[in-house]
Amino acid sequence: MSISETVLSQYELVVGLEVHVQLSSQSKIFAADANRFGDAPNTNVSVITLGHPGTLPMLNAAVVEMAIKMGLACHCDISRYNIFDRKNYFYPDLPKGFQITQEKTPICKGGYLDIRVRKGNSKNYWIKRIRLNRIHLEEDAGKSVHPPDADYTQIDLNRAGAPLIEMVTEPDIRQPEEAAAYLATIRRLVRYLGICDGNMEEGSMRCDANVSVRKKGNIRLGQKVEIKNMNSMRNVQRAIEYEFVRQVTLLEQGESIQAETRLFDVASGRTFAMRTKETLNDYRYFPEPDLAPFVVTDADLARIQAAMPQLPEALMERFQQQYQLPEYDAAVLTEERETALFFEQVCQLTKHYKAVSNWLMGPIKSYLNENGKTADAMPLTPSQLAEVVALTESGAISFSVAAKELLAALAYCPEAQVKEVARNLNLIQESNTDVLLPLIEGIVAKFPQEAAAYKKGKKKLIGMFMGEVMKAAPVKIDPKKADELLRQVLES
Ligand code: ADP
Numbered sequence: 001m002s003i004s005e006t007v008l009s010q011y012e013l014v015v016g017l018e019v020h021v022q023l024s025s026q027s028k029i030f031a032a033d034a035n036r037f038g039d040a041p042n043t044n045v046s047v048i049t050l051g052h053p054g055t056l057p058m059l060n061a062a063v064v065e066m067a068i069k070m071g072l073a074c075h076c077d078i079s080r081y082n083i084f085d086r087k088n089y090f091y092p093d094l095p096k097g098f099q100i101t102q103e104k105t106p107i108c109k110g111g112y113l114d115i116r117v118r119k120g121n122s123k124n125y126w127i128k129r130i131r132l133n134r135i136h137l138e139e140d141a142g143k144s145v146h147p148p149d150a151d152y153t154q155i156d157l158n159r160a161g162a163p164l165i166e167m168v169t170e171p172d173i174r175q176p177e178e179a180a181a182y183l184a185t186i187r188r189l190v191r192y193l194g195i196c197d198g199n200m201e202e203g204s205m206r207c208d209a210n211v212s213v214r215k216k217g218n219i220r221l222g223q224k225v226e227i228k229n230m231n232s233m234r235n236v237q238r239a240i241e242y243e244f245v246r247q248v249t250l251l252e253q254g255e256s257i258q259a260e261t262r263l264f265d266v267a268s269g270r271t272f273a274m275r276t277k278e279t280l281n282d283y284r285y286f287p288e289p290d291l292a293p294f295v296v297t298d299a300d301l302a303r304i305q306a307a308m309p310q311l312p313e314a315l316m317e318r319f320q321q322q323y324q325l326p327e328y329d330a331a332v333l334t335e336e337r338e339t340a341l342f343f344e345q346v347c348q349l350t351k352h353y354k355a356v357s358n359w360l361m362g363p364i365k366s367y368l369n370e371n372g373k374t375a376d377a378m379p380l381t382p383s384q385l386a387e388v389v390a391l392t393e394s395g396a397i398s399f400s401v402a403a404k405e406l407l408a409a410l411a412y413c414p415e416a417q418v419k420e421v422a423r424n425l426n427l428i429q430e431s432n433t434d435v436l437l438p439l440i441e442g443i444v445a446k447f448p449q450e451a452a453a454y455k456k457g458k459k460k461l462i463g464m465f466m467g468e469v470m471k472a473a474p475v476k477i478d479p480k481k482a483d484e485l486l487r488q489v490l491e492s
């Protein structure tokens, strides 16, 4: 059954997201093993990680601090008295037979994130507040590796005991685009805070989506389904789009929604049932007896608060105020912390703020994209960019020439003097009135008839005059400036 837009529009989508963020601490959450990926399998595995009898977990203070930072950035209440639970289950990648988690007593409670949502490529957006239920700390499990064509599974425990925060939203999301925007907001935030690289493709940020539908106007929530296995923001959006239509179709056929876990298949864009959800809680939660409760003091909170960096939303506000940037520019420049910092460094050296913004959003961004680089690998230094902007703003070099040739040259010579490079490449153009004016007056004097015709209204002759000026000029000249002066001379 294919379902019409009219029927779909009678239903409302309801989504709550559970996001796991892998914290980038040096060591694991309860052991001194390196918290590092890409090492040979099973090399970062101490007896604590392996759950050997008689070993005791020790809480990593850096991890707690990272969770609190995220909680403060999300306007959460920070719990002062904290414990961990054991969540018991058996799986080969879980050597202890239980996961240490805070599911029932999260370190951060409540809170919210305001997100900017766009439809497609539209520049228009709306702001939506997504309430958080909680952020809690827990340890990751190891990884099961399934070699292709093999009839066995390999276990790599390097990830076992890696620190995670899990962020759980209230069911506030109403559009697939809002889910993607929420994830983008978290990615930006964790990168600003320096607690995770936010890379979903590599698994440092993972998302499960709880999806239900209900007839518009209904207050009661519909039966939810949990979708796993989406490794990009785009795929989270696709999975939710698919699931909305699937659930509405079932309801329209008079069927009910099964409580189940479903997997997203990237190739087909569909979701598939993986397992029905156990309604009974069989994890036998109980407080972890090997960890003493930990207390967050006023002094801890004050210290962490004082060390918080400026967050993207505040920075975006300030960029509009302090540098008179359009909102769009401020949003693009604060997307990555490195870009925002770089922008401010350049703005210490020049007053052409909008020009600096244009450079960063245009040629520099393209250069980084084309070369597979990120904002921490800028092709030029702040002072070089300030000089480049000075040259283009004065008309000594045209923007397009500078964007193409000068930028490429500077990317290869990070130490170079901008003016010297520009001169060597013969990019400098004359824009000085004192030099250009006599030249232009000379040309106009050479063609008195044409000058008279121009004055009478044959304005097209400007092209001919311009051509003659260019031909006569001994150096490159600034066409904008020349055009302006030529018109002045001809009109006078
Ligand atoms: P469970 O007990 O199944 O784990 P929770 O109440 O803990 O469910 O919620 C888990 C996530 O599912 C939260 O993000 C929550 O917002 C979301 N959620 C709960 N009920 C619904 C629903 N009916 N539709 C969509 N999302 C929901």
Ligand code: MG
Pocket (backbone or CB within 6 Å): none
């Ligand atoms: Mg739950």
